[in-house]
Amino acid sequence: MNRTVRVLTTTFALAALLGTAGCADNGGTAGGASSSDGQLTIGDQAKTLQTLVKASGALKGSKYGVKWAEFQGAAPLFQAVQAGAADTSYSADLPSLQALSGGVQVKNVAALKNDGSHVGIVVKKDSSVRNVADLKGKKVVVSSAKGSISEYLLANALQQAGLSYSDVTVQYLLPTDAQAAFASGKVDVWATFGVYQAVALQQGGRLLIDGNDGRISGYGFIGASDKALADKGKRAALADFLDRLSKALAWGRSHPKEYAAAIEKDTGASPAIAKTLATTAYGEVLPITPDVTKSVQKVADTMHGIKVLDPNVEVADSVDTSLFTK
Known part of the structure; x- marks a missing residue:
């Protein structure tokens, strides 16, 4: 690809506590499976998804391998996706828009939602x-x-x-x-x-x-690289992972104390901060509907208008809605 990837760093939560790391998750098959087996490398920030999935046991019984690619922020995560070092991305709406504007070959495959109070x-x-x-x-x-x-x-x-x-x-x-x-x-x-x-x-x-009351969209995205989406095994594994992530988030909503304890244990965060992170986390996985793309398009248009997002992004053209439809 000739275009320079221009992705700005946007998220550094717990940066002082965590470094970049990758590891296999014991909930699925340990690393080493070929792409035809559906081996997934899940991109994550500050152990957010990994902690939730591990604590909830959401990957138990999965028939594909999962490895975690951990980063302190969205920018290095999207760079890893572009380089083929991660199959998926995880970020708020604007970092995803920045990545798409910068030419990262990724499609948003599921939306995440919270109330914006974070x-x-x-x-x-x-x-x-x-x-x-x-x-x-x-x-x-x-x-x-x-x-x-x-x-x-x-x-x-x-x-x-x-x-x-x-x-x-x-x-x-x-x-x-x-x-x-x-x-x-x-x-x-x-x-x-x-x-x-x-x-x-x-x-x-x-x-x-x-950010409550619609001041921000409240949406985040799970993305998948174009390469991963073209792989039949990875595509099937990703669809299953999204379903399991949905169940993990439901567990987090119904077990806030246990979720906060897992954050404290896995990241070294204080009890007060762990509680804050647990209660302000994304609460559910949603299909990417026209309402979602319309809301996030407003974010794109606003930031393009103040010359922060350039070129602009057509959100609806950058999604794959076939993997998560529930």
Whole structure:
């Protein structure tokens, strides 16, 4: 492929705790199966999917091998998919759009959904900023790089408040750096997500808004490489895996304490952070319907309008809806 793959780093949750790793999952056949046997290498971020699948026992009885390719963020995961080192991707909507815009040969095969509360704009408790309109003329730190889900929340919230993106000054900082700056008082307004949002609030921050009520789409995606989708064995295994992932997420919803304990054990997260990650995780797997693509197209169009996503993406043209239809 001649086009340079341009994928921006967008997710670094638990980056200080985890490194890049790959391993076989004991719930399925250990690694070594050929592609005709349906061997899958599942791309993951910060052990999120692996921890859930392992704790729920969702892979027990599977007839194909599963290996996990673990990364700290979406960018290296999509690069691995492009290089053939992972068969699948896992990310929020905007990182997926960035990958597609950058030329990664991947199709979204199933949607993930949560309420959007895991993304937020946090201000210092004594900040004069009381609503989104008050952000005019302010500096806003966005975690982590251009094109993150927290940047979409900021862009959409400003638009809803009748402001333009140029009404604020955006500075990009990796979450760990932004966290330190926020804690020291050097940052007054921080658009962030997940564990970093929870820590900011624990450190005396005040939530201005979160991604609830449609401020973000709340969708994420499981993607599959074009190469994997062309392999009959992998395709069948992936369809089964999506069904098992759906059951694992249902287990997570009905066993929040056990899920949080598994996160704490597998990642080294504190009990409070593990509870936050468990309760704000994606709650279900959904088919990619026209309603899903319409919602995510709004994300693409908004970010293209502020020159963050270029070229734009036609979401409906980048999906394979045949693997998960439930």
